Amino acid sequence: MxxxxxxxxxxxxxxxxxxxxxxxxxxxxxxxxxxxxxxxxxxxxxxxxxxxxxxxxxxxxxxxxxxxxxxxxxxxxxxxxxxxxxxxxxxxxxxxxxxxxxxxxxxxxxxxxxxxxxxxxxxxxxxxxxxxxxxEHFTQKDLCATALSSIGKMLSDSIHTDIIINASNGSIGAHRAIMAARSPVFKTMFSHDLKEKEMSVINISDMSIESCQVFLNYIYGNIIDQDFFTHRLDLLRAADKYDVTDLKEACHESLLDDIDANNVLERLQYSSLYHLPKLKICCMQYLVRFGKIFDIVEDFNVFIQSADRELIGEVFSEVLSVWKGF
CATH class of the missing domain: 2.60.210.10 (Apoptosis, Tumor Necrosis Factor Receptor Associated Protein 2; Chain A)
Known part of the structure; x- marks a missing residue:
């Protein structure tokens, strides 16, 4: 160097x-x-x-x-x-x-x-x-505004909804066809004789109604940038759970942009849990190669008490690798 x-x-x-x-x-x-x-x-x-x-x-x-x-x-x-x-x-x-x-x-x-x-x-x-x-990278400027507006209106105005989604603190109506088109998990629910098909209800008890609304807004192509940034961790969990790959990648790219001392350990755990390789590399670099691990010693001690053993091993392996070259 x-x-x-x-x-x-x-x-x-x-x-x-x-x-x-x-x-x-x-x-x-x-x-x-x-x-x-x-x-x-x-x-x-x-x-x-x-x-x-x-x-x-x-x-x-x-x-x-x-x-x-x-x-x-x-x-x-x-x-x-x-x-x-x-x-x-x-x-x-x-x-x-x-x-x-x-x-x-x-x-x-x-x-x-x-x-x-x-x-x-x-x-x-x-x-x-x-x-x-x-x-800037999260924008709808290249999408067909008129079509998206119409599809979004189907959701916001509950036009001919045919399924109910129960979040942890509320419910919202949606459309099977649109959800099935955007998620193979939802498609399977509606294509087989599962309780979701029979009862016309999906229970998403691990999301608040606010986050669930933003998730549906994304599926319907009607999401607002600020809502995306506010709820992106919940969106990441939902994208992984329901296999909405483009949303998962959008969350992945966004989480790379603002790594800092307050969130790096949480982001590192998310990178391992949801298999986000670029996020893991950036968090490792921030902590080890850039020496920020010294600035958050107390938080890191708490982290190693609760984090996945394999992930902790990767961190210490990276520390040893960098120190050998210093």
Whole structure:
């Protein structure tokens, strides 16, 4: 690994410097977070400073990022010590107007520059309010709006419903044909002499009526982005249970986007339970390769008391692998 390479996961970037030496200027290779390629720069005049900026090209010249992030310097000299810049919120960054952090403490030996992006926003080319780029991939703009609206209306207005779905705290009417078309599990229920076919009732007691409504909205092609993000863990469970593969993959991709110290252990367990390989890799990277396991020691101790033994073994195997190479 060279001193210019930056390692990344979905929202986290780390630049490892083995030795700054007598260098007065060092620039990282470009690294991609969100829609942009970014660079980190170390400059030494009187003091050492760190710069962060996006590379603006002809393809994104009209969409400068509005970034929220935390930047840290973790130094291995004399034990693991961290310098943390106060959280930066909604700062618009341009190539000529980048972020600069002057360090008042000299750095020696190995150290890591760690940038964790909390959000990245941009604005539409014709102006208007900013929006998070991490919600863009979940959109219905390529679907036939008129047809979807009509199918959604069948659900919202209970038009000729022929089956009742009982959630944990309420019921909603739906249509066998649409549910069977979207889920092989529902298709089997309605094609064989099972109680669901005979009684025209499906019991989904492990979902609230709110989550069940959002699940049905997805099946009917009428889901709202914010509802998806609010209920995506319940949606993941339902997608796995009823074999709605496109919903499961949408949840999988979404859960990759906002891994942080508060949710990484939960996400890691979900990755194992629902066989989400990319999510498992990203959680492992966040915890081990990027060293975040040191920031959540108490939570990790609770995790190893209750988590699947095989999963815990994978975590420790990854720890040993990384430490051998350090």
């Amino acid at each position: 060279t001193d210019t390479r930056v390692e990344t996961t979905s929202r986290l970037a780390q630049w490892r410097i083995d030795n700054l030496g007598l260098s007065t200027y060092r620039k990282s290779d470009p690294f991609k977070i969100g829609k942009w390629n970014w660079r980190l720069v170390l400059e030494k005049n009187r003091n050492l400073s760190i710069r962060l900026y996006p590379e603006i090209s002809s393809l994104n010249k009209d969409s400068h990022p509005i970034a929220s992030f935390i930047i840290r310097v973790v130094c291995s000299l004399g034990g693991r010590k961290a310098l943390v810049h106060p959280e930066v919120r909604d700062k618009q960054l341009k190539s000529g107007e980048d972020f600069v952090w002057p360090l008042e403490v000299p750095l020696g030996g190995r150290f890591i520059i760690d940038v964790e992006f909390l959000d990245l926003k941009t604005t539409y080319q014709n102006g208007g309010e900013s929006y998070s780029v991490w919600t």
